[in-house]
Amino acid sequence: MPRLEPLPAECWDDAVQAALSPLLPAERANPRDAGNVLGTLVHHPELTRAYLTFNAHLLVSSTLSPRVREVALLRAVQVRPCEYLWDHHIPIAQRTGLSAAEIDAIRAGDPQHPVDRLVVRAVDELNESNTLSDPVWSELRAHFDERQLMDLIFTIGCYQLLGAAVNVLGIQPEAS
Known part of the structure; x- marks a missing residue:
């Protein structure tokens, strides 16, 4: 059972978009395409951006x-x-x-x-x-x-x- 649901679509703003930018292209940085992990992590945009910068290195630049x-x-x-x-x-x-x-x-x-x-x-x-x-x-x-x-x-x-x-x-x- 989820303890924290993905952030509702109406709450997605510029801070959420910026948080996802290290890993997702702009066209995927939306509630439908981001997936449940990223959709949940964006409850804390600053933490998400920091984590995804690190994670993107491991996935893309390792x-x-x-x-x-x-x-x-x-x-x-x-x-x-x-x-x-x-x-x-x-x-x-x-x-x-x-x-x-x-x-x-x-x-x-x-x-x-x-x-x-x-x-x-x-x-x-x-x-x-x-x-x-x-x-x-x-x-x-x-x-x-x-x-x-x-x-x-x-x-x-x-x-x-x-x-x-x-x-x-x-x-x-x-x-x-």
């Missing part, structure tokens, strides 16, 4: 490949469960080339691809201990440069934070 980003993101919202974000990102993950079997393996924590397996291990370790062990860090350094490592860590944290917000606020999936 140094990670889209595939690695989606592996990390999916595992992050699996170990700290957020079904809304899991379901929302399945088609995005598929567009990056992840197959249904690979997505199922990420959910199970047992991907076959070596880099996917390492990313899942990093997500799990961060979730369990809020840090990375030296062996995992060393393995990650063999595959990713410093900026990619930072984007990886922040992608995991960003989506676990968003998942918590979605769960606490009771944001519901969009009607089909």
